[in-house]
Amino acid sequence: MNDIKIITTEDGSHSLYRPDLNETYHSFHGALQESVHVFINMGLKYYFEKCQKSTARILEVGFGTGLNALLTEEYAANNEVEIYFETLETVPLGSDIYEKLNYAQKMAKQEIFTAMHSAAWNWEEKITDFFSIKKIEGSLIDYQNNDLFDLIYFDAFAPSKQPELWSKSIMGKMHSLLNSGGIITTYCAKGQLKRDLRDVGFEVSTLPGAPGKKEMVRGQKK
Ligand SMILES: C[S@@+](CC[C@H](N)C(=O)[O-])C[C@H]1O[C@@H](n2cnc3c(N)ncnc32)[C@H](O)[C@@H]1O
Numbered sequence: 001m002n003d004i005k006i007i008t009t010e011d012g013s014h015s016l017y018r019p020d021l022n023e024t025y026h027s028f029h030g031a032l033q034e035s036v037h038v039f040i041n042m043g044l045k046y047y048f049e050k051c052q053k054s055t056a057r058i059l060e061v062g063f064g065t066g067l068n069a070l071l072t073e074e075y076a077a078n079n080e081v082e083i084y085f086e087t088l089e090t091v092p093l094g095s096d097i098y099e100k101l102n103y104a105q106k107m108a109k110q111e112i113f114t115a116m117h118s119a120a121w122n123w124e125e126k127i128t129d130f131f132s133i134k135k136i137e138g139s140l141i142d143y144q145n146n147d148l149f150d151l152i153y154f155d156a157f158a159p160s161k162q163p164e165l166w167s168k169s170i171m172g173k174m175h176s177l178l179n180s181g182g183i184i185t186t187y188c189a190k191g192q193l194k195r196d197l198r199d200v201g202f203e204v205s206t207l208p209g210a211p212g213k214k215e216m217v218r219g220q221k222k
Helices: 031-051 067-079 103-107 110-118 168-176 191-200
Strands: 005-008 014-018 055-061 082-089 124-128 131-137 149-154 178-186 202-208 215-221
Touching (some): 031 149, 031 215, 055 067, 067 082, 067 110, 067 131, 103 110, 110 124, 191 202
Parallel strands (some): 055 149, 149 178
Antiparallel strands (some): 202 215
16 A cells, blocks of 8 residues: 555644544544543553553554553553564555654654564564564454454444455454453444444444544443
């Protein structure tokens, strides 16, 4: 995919635009602030405050720019918790794109960001004492794992662009990949998604969305 374009969102952080889908990787109102809100504050922070543990296994749908991974590493380092981060991606970015993204510079984490992007695919890599990553090149549709997770960052493109990733059967698959009490968090707050999450066994919370968006959703496995 060589026509992906870098854009600047309203909080000054970069995002990407896919012309073939007419879709951005993040909210135009602010990529960084959206990721912090949806995945870190409403997901990761909530999980650690609730469970009082010092480790977590996270699955991300859509590694993309690596922004969620970088924010998660920052949380792990600041809070001295050990995180294993497994992330799926069908369209890995080339260095011509990720080297130009401004997240690492904004967060003073250039070395870590480069290490994450240059880590081998389909192989677990220890980035720091608190953070390991396994990037899997492949689709969520084909993904299987018998080891369960504590948290899922569901960050696929919007349901209107990728309906096959937001189906009830995929939500059932997400449910089966979580430990009991595990959490799924996403920027999407569509009624159908909430009904499907409930039907497959999640307790669903509708939460305030990231700046510029009304709502988001978090599900907890009962
Ligand atoms: C909304 S973007 C978010 C990416 C990333 N979390 C970020 O912050 O940059 C969605 C990502 O999901 C990836 N993706 C699309 N289809 C996928 C699939 N079937 N399985 C796994 N990832 C997929 C896209 O290539 C893209 O990188």
